[in-house]
Amino acid sequence: MAEELWKIAAQFAGGREIATVRELGGGNVNDTFLVTCVDGAPRRFVLQRINTEVFRDVGAVIDNICLVTRHVGQRLATHRAAGDQMRWEVPELLASVDNSFLVRDRAGHPWRAMRYIEGAVPLERATTPAQARQAGKALGRLHALMGDLPLAGLRVTLPGFHQTPGYLRHYEQVLSSGCSHAPAELTYGKAFIEARRSFVPVLEQARERGELVPRPIHGDPKLNNILVDVDNGGALGMVDLDTLQPGLLHYDLGDGLRSCCNPAGEETPDLGRVEFCMTRCEAFLASYCAEMAFCMAPADYDYLYAATRLIALELGLRFFTDYLAGDVYFKTSRPGHNLHRALVQFRLVECIEALEPEFRRLVAGLQAVQP
Numbered sequence: 001m002a003e004e005l006w007k008i009a010a011q012f013a014g015g016r017e018i019a020t021v022r023e024l025g026g027g028n029v030n031d032t033f034l035v036t037c038v039d040g041a042p043r044r045f046v047l048q049r050i051n052t053e054v055f056r057d058v059g060a061v062i063d064n065i066c067l068v069t070r071h072v073g074q075r076l077a078t079h080r081a082a083g084d085q086m087r088w089e090v091p092e093l094l095a096s097v098d099n100s101f102l103v104r105d106r107a108g109h110p111w112r113a114m115r116y117i118e119g120a121v122p123l124e125r126a127t128t129p130a131q132a133r134q135a136g137k138a139l140g141r142l143h144a145l146m147g148d149l150p151l152a153g154l155r156v157t158l159p160g161f162h163q164t165p166g167y168l169r170h171y172e173q174v175l176s177s178g179c180s181h182a183p184a185e186l187t188y189g190k191a192f193i194e195a196r197r198s199f200v201p202v203l204e205q206a207r208e209r210g211e212l213v214p215r216p217i218h219g220d221p222k223l224n225n226i227l228v229d230v231d232n233g234g235a236l237g238m239v240d241l242d243t244l245q246p247g248l249l250h251y252d253l254g255d256g257l258r259s260c261c262n263p264a265g266e267e268t269p270d271l272g273r274v275e276f277c278m279t280r281c282e283a284f285l286a287s288y289c290a291e292m293a294f295c296m297a298p299a300d301y302d303y304l305y306a307a308t309r310l311i312a313l314e315l316g317l318r319f320f321t322d323y324l325a326g327d328v329y330f331k332t333s334r335p336g337h338n339l340h341r342a343l344v345q346f347r348l349v350e351c352i353e354a355l356e357p358e359f360r361r362l363v364a365g366l367q368a369v370q371p
Contacts (some may be wrong), residue, residue, distance in 0.1 A: 004105055007034045011096045011103050012113035021047070025122070025127040025224075030242070031353040034116065044116040045094055049109050055242055058110045062101050064244045065093055067153050068216065072145045088116045088141060089227065089237035120227040120236045128259045129283040131233065135260050136284035138226045138235035139218070140291025143249060146216040147295050151246045154216055154289070158243060161219060162251040164314045165201045168193075171321040185339060190318045192346050196313055202306045203250055210297040212248050219243025221256040248305050254311030260284050262348050266341060269359050274344055276351040281308075282362055289366050301367045305359045308350045316345030 009021050017038040024030055024034040024046060031049040055061050067091045076088055094099045094113040102141045103111045160166040172194065206212040213224070220243045227236045257267075261280045264273035285304070289296065322329045323329035352359070 003046075005033065008103055008105060008111050009033070009113075011098070012045060012047065012094050013037055014040070014097070035113075042094075042115055044118070046091070046114045046116050047111060048114070049105075049111050050242070052110065055157060057155070057157060058102065058299075060174055061242050062093070062112065064155055064157060065241045066101070067095070068146060068149065068241065068244050071149045074143045074144075075148075081144075087229070087234075087236060088145075089120065091115055091117060091237070091239050091241065093291075099154060100236075117227055117237060120232050121230050122224040122239075123226040123228050123235075124224050125264070125265070126223055126280060126284075129279050131228075131289040132280035132283040134227055134228055134233060134235040135223060135256060135287050136286065136288035137291055138228075139221050139252060139256050140288035141235065142238050142293050143215070143252070144219060144295055148214050151214060151216065154244070156243065156245050158219065161243065161245070162255075162311070162314065164245060164297060164310060165202060165204055167314055167317050167321070168197070168200050171317055171324075174321050174325045184201050186324075187340075189342065189346075193320070196349075199306075199310065199313070202310060203248055203303065206283065206303055207248060208297070212303060214246045214315070215249055216244065217247040217249060217252045219245060219247065219252070221252045222259045249300065249309075250307035251311065253304060254307035254309075255289075257281060257284060257308045258312045258315065258345075258348065264344075265345055266286050269340075271343055271347050274347040276348060276353065276355055278355060278358055280363070281359070285362065285366055289370060293370050296370070298367070301363050304357060304363050305352075308359070309349060309356075312345050312348045312352060316342045316349060319345060 005021055008020060009018055015037070018035060019038050020036045021033050022031045030051050033047045034044060035047050036044050049062065052058060052059055069092050072090050073092070076090070079086065091114045094115060095101060096103050096113075101112055102289060105111060123131060123135060126135055175190075203212065207214070218241070219240055220240055221238065225238055226240060227237050227242045251301060261277045261284070262274060263277055264270070264275065319330065319338045323336070323338035323342060330338055330341070332338055
């Protein structure tokens with residue numbers, strides 16, 4: 001594997017000598033490496049093997065990334081021509097020696113390379129309101145830059161992704177097939193989900209009524225997909241663009257807030273530490289809305305609370321379903337791992353529900369100050 005990895009890297013190095021190839025990050029989907037060349041530019045680039053079990057249509061993934069990075073690059077050029085010198089980085093794809101954005105290894109697995117963004121680090125955790133502001137700023141800026149991209153050219157890379165009713169149907173199929181787990185585990189999870197069944201289609205129903213409209217979304221705006229300046233912590237860009245596709249902004253917003261506002265994190269062993277931090281929520285949403293000031297309709301504000309509650313419920317539902325199915329989708333490190341992950345998200349849902357009045361007051365205040 002090591003020898004073949006270097007050969008694949010060489011196809012994107014443009015004839016330059018490669019000094020090192022090492023693993024980069026801890027992603028759960030693609031295998032990622034950082035390639036360093038002896039000289040030339042770019043001296044470093046990211047090499048990834050795309051997981052075709054998750055992304056069945058690799059061509060759609062590549063087409064979307066090319067479309068969005070080109071569009072965002074043009075928008076940034078317009079901003080800079082008008083005197084706006086904000087730094088915002090786009091991880092463009094690099095072409096191989098055959099002028100292709102994909103190279104296949106001997107087993108047929110697809111690989112691609114992207115520009116490595118120097119001077120940037122992932123925002124692994126938001127431990128302060130300032131970091132939450134940068135997370136909201138990053139997502140808002142990306143949404144604003146992509147906002148006028150026509151959806152006609154943007155392809156669906158993950159059919160059904162974040163459409164919660166589909167996850168509920170899958171859960172019901174797994175339940176009906178029978179499972180061997182203890183009744184207490186089933187009883188709690190089933191009761192929790194059943195009590196919120198009527199809430200599950202809230203965003204999809206809003207889309208059907210035309211209250212919410214599809215737009216380009218990132219699809220996976222968790223904190224470690226946000227890049228910040230290594231020196232000042234300012235938002236610089238967003239990576240892992242494989243999930244770019246048409247969707248509701250609220251999928252991204254709910255996922256971003258769920259990820260940002262639980263200080264204990266998704267893997268905490270202590271359910272008592274799970275909370276939804278309104279201070280971080282306010283910081284995130286204030287900076288997001290500032291970036292999106294001229295792009296949000298009244299209905300977009302109306303569904304912010306519902307989206308935050310729903311996406312936490314959706315992830316808990318997915319973890320619980322995978323536990324019942326035998327841990328076939330999410331990677332686990334111990335028995336019951338997915339069950340505990342589900343319980344963390346279910347507890348987070350309860351925290352969000354308890355804060356509904358405060359959350360809605362916050363949103364009303366943010367909406368009142370927008371132009």
